[in-house]
Amino acid sequence: MKRFLDNLYKNQSIVYKGFLFIATIVLIVYLFPKGGKFKYDFQKGKLWQYETLYAPFDFAIYKTDAEIKKDKEAIQANHPDYFRYEDAITDAVYNGFDEKFNSYFPSDDYGKSERDRLYSYGQELLNTIYEKGVVQFNSDYTDDSVVNVVKRNEERTVLYGSFVKLNQIDRLISTFIKEKGLTEYKSQYNSLYFDIIQPNVFFDEVLTAKTLERELAKVTTTRGNIDKGKRIIAKGEVVEGEKYNILSSLRKEYQSKLWNESNYNWIVFGYTILVGITLFMLLLFLQKYRQEVFINNNKVTFIFFNILVMIFLTTTVVKFNVDYVYVVPLCIMPLILKAFFDPRLGLFTHVLTVLLLGFIVPNSFEYVFLQIIAGIVTIQTISELHKRANLFISVAQITLVYIIAYFAFYVIHEGNFENIHWITFGLFVLNGLATLAAFPLIYIYEKLFSLVSDVSLLELSDTNSKLLKELSDKAPGTFHHSLQVANLAEAAANEIGANSMLVRVGALYHDIGKMNNPTYFTENQTTSVNPHNELSPEESAKIIIDHVIEGIELAKKNNLPDRVIDFIRTHHGTSLVYYFYRKAYDLNEDVSKEDFQYPGPIPYSKETAILMMSDSVEAASKSLKNPTFTIINDFVEKIVTKQIDEGQFLNANITFKEIEQIKKVLKQKLTNIYHLRIEYPE
Template sequence: MKELLNKWYKNHALVYKMLLFLVTTLFIVYLFPKTGKFRYSFEKGKPWQSENLYAPFNFAIQKTQEEINEEQLEIENNAPVYFEIDREIPETIKLNYITKFNEVFNDSTTSKRTLFRQGTDMVETLYENGILDTDYPYSNDKQVVLVASNNTVEKRIEYRGLIEINQLRNRLESFLKQSTSAENKNKMISLFFDIVKPNVTLNETLTKKTLEEELSQISHTRGSIDKDQLIISKGQVVEDEEYNILKSLKSEYESQVWNTANYNWVLVAYTLLVALALLMLLLFLQKYRLEVFQNNTKVTFIFFNIALMVLLTTLVINYNSQYIYVVPLCILPLVLKAFFDARLGLFSHVLTVLLLGFIVPNSYEYMFLQIIGGIVTILTVSELYKRANLFISVGQITLIYIIAYFAFFVIHEGQITTLKWDTFGLFILCGLATLFVQPLIYIYEKIFGLVSDVSLLELSDTNTKLLKKLSNKAPGTFHHSLNVANLAESAANEIGANAMLVRVGALYHDIGKMKNPTYFTENQSNGINPHDELSNRESAGVIVDHVLNGIEIAKKYNLPDRVIDFIRTHHGTSVVYYFYMKEKAENEDVQIEDFSYPGPKPFSKETAILMMCDSVEAASKSLKEPTTTKINDFVENIINKQMESGQFLNANITFKEIQSIKKVLKHKLANIYHLRIEYPE
């Protein structure tokens, strides 16, 4: 048992990666839609590329959304409107009419009796169908159903049969005969305006309920295809009818086959494919990015971002697949490039797009757009810490999206008259969402403890608290660090290394000297050398300790590990040569390890560059009457000694790159000492 625990402890990093791999795979498979995947791909207006297709089972042909919309519109136009009529109001109006008429016309002439009969007829006519309580926006030929208060149907008429309030005066004037005097006509109109009340109101609940019932009866299918019936032949163009049949088959297949006998097998197949994609990522990291692979935090960060993009895309598809292009998938390569490099960012992006191809509609079109977008992201975004660069790159990415989508639309439709301009707006929204990468990088730095070029830019500011402290306590060391930073940045640019990282590393590489600043010659301004009072071993110990002190100070000020690496490695395992030779002259029995730095040796191009530049800059102060020849020999000797002692064996730097760095250092030192070209005599 103890041996098993020891073995597990030794391989805990690998066990963690296996668990991370398994959890991420299962999570992504869980997000996948619970449907099968139709094996054939087809496009309207394109030839059928596969063999003759026969129906594998009986299925119904689904109507297109346009057909369903047309049927819905027709039902809505023809559906009757239900109005509730009150039959008690007309009886009340008749009684009120008699009373009111006698009050207005109190004589007993023949014309009064005639006028009374006309008024009685008008009441009957007005309330034959009813008077509306307000005007409604229906056409005159709209079918209307009049119902009682208990929803029993009384009659069916057209909307023109009902009287609207604004029509009342015209109706009254047309009822009164021409022989009626103007005075009596006005009295009658005023009388009716006093007694008339609406008795017909819209029954919205019944109207809506009836309409919904009729809409629910719409059939979503038309006709059917029998098993083994030929659907389409090889080479046949997929026209509208064939396209609808193929879409119906695809929908039926994905809804039935998955949910019956093949559920478990399809689930296993999805798991295998997702696991295969993630395994390729792990193998890539192990082969080409070993440093990342060995860091579980970084591997977790990469897997987390891939799973996050799959999650966001799935949520959008479940809500409305039309908004699929709003998801800012290009954030993934941007983030990975900011923390790692472009190659890893693009590789992860392509794998993520391949995974999303299982769940998005029009997968080929989507994958093409996103892969092209990822490539453009990697090619255009440089120096992410410069805000203008990000805006320009996002604009270019959005433009590429729009151009590619336009090309696909023309290929599918063969015209641009039906172009969906709303989709262009989705691409613009996607571009705006991509700008969120800046605050996202800051959040990731705090959560995962990573460092990006944005943070490096902040650390390169010489007004930071730590660098100010260095300039006050050890001004000579601070000046030396500035010179080394300038040399290292130029060398990094020459060989294509991370110039920002090596500059920051150079600024902080000697912060350990703040603890005992006067023990280093660049800070000795009064001519007193404290080493005169120490033994050679003690002096060497003080010199070596500045590396360990620097690491301690860096951790206290929360400097990133990538910067601390420069403090650890800038002397490698080299020897404090001056005190070693001095001790050897006094005592031949001396151990070189007592005068050596603890290491480790530089393990990247950037840390190797710093070692060269630090040694050359520090030793250059001892040059007397420098000439071009002296400087060339001086640089060659120092760097060659470092190569001979194996200081660069762990760094992925080539002889050619080292020669380029030598050339830069010679040129820079010549400029520092204001040397001119030595002309032959």
């Protein structure tokens, strides 16, 4: 058990990557839509490239969205509105007639037989008015409008014109009185009915909506059937019209049949294999070509996290509304990865992510093509991200490429652009605007994953920053030396294609540890008094060596990124403080080298190796009295060769060719510093 735990501890980095690998696969497969994948890939307007296809089973032809919409619109146009007959109001009107009749036709003024006759006519008129029902006038209906009336839970269909409208009551009363010869009683009848008449038929909005919803639910999503064995499409035929609809129906039916309980585990297993292969390719790429990223679990986690975020956003949009799939700013990922790592890693990761998304989006070929082209444009156009204008220019170019490529695909599919969906171009613009979120995301990722981007490096390179200002005040000689080293290292990095911004920042901060004891370093000594004269060689060497350790502590205290601290840690590697070692050796030949040796580690990147060379050459160049081209050439060769012989660059992943290029730049820069001119023969 102890041996197992020891091995587990020794290989904890590999164990973590294995756990991250499996967890990412599980999450991606979980996010994938739960549906099978149709084994034929086809696009409208293109030739059918497979063998002649026969129906593998009976299936229905699904209507298109436009057909379903048309059917629903027809139902809505022909659906009658519902009105409800209120018996309680009718009874209230008749009761009101009985109560108020005596008020308008008092027994003192009319005989009994006369009052009975007027009452009977009044009842007859009331029956005429309420025979079909009374409604409030509504200009939305015509007399020919068909409506349904619900009376005592019985439904019947009538014309809206059969109802009596309130604005027709006066005319109806006048006509009735004239027919019955009751003109002398017109004012009494008008006053009586004005008091009691009210509508008893009302529009029932709830019932109308409910019945309409019920009718719309009856709209079928299919039309006709295809029998098993029937030929659907022959090889070489164009996928269009009815053939396209039938193929789409077969794909939909196939996926619904495929993704059932019996096949579920096998489909998940297949997805797991494909996703696993894709992520394994990414790990292989990191292990072979980006070793410094591969060994850093934090960076590997960051890359996998970005893949998960993009897949999550895309699958969420696909489930919500697939029409908005191009709003997802997928190009943010290569942009961010380039800001923290390099273009090749950014593009490789982007391509793998797009291939995974091809499983879940419709028209996967079109989607994959557009996104890969956009990713390439992102990598090609984004440079010097710390310059804000560059991001806006790049986003504009990415959006333009999206629009042009989509336009080309549409023309290929449709043969014209008369019915092109202009709203899709608006989605691409939204995509571009969302891509601008890269700036705040870079800042957030820096804090979450302790990474450093060019934007942060630019801020750190400001010589007015707190730490560099303090270095300038306490150790002006060291500050000047750091500026010179930064210029040399930046030029060398540009020559071999290394990260010049990173190496410049590393050079500016590499000697900050000298602030604690500035006078013990020759560049800060302004008088002839050398404090080392009062110390033993061992004590002097310790002070010199400690500037590395104290620099690391100072950098951490001021929250400098680890990538910058690496330059402080490695800029002397494991070299000797040779002057004091030799001085101690002359006093005692048994002196230990370890007491005069920097703790290391040796440089483990091109950038840290460049700084070591630039720092040594610049510091030693101060001892040159009357430099010439030959002296400078031999001087640089001697220093760099000694570092190579000591094995300082074994872990730096730097070639001899690149070292020669760096030496050439250092010689040229020193020549410019000392203002040497070519000596022409007289």
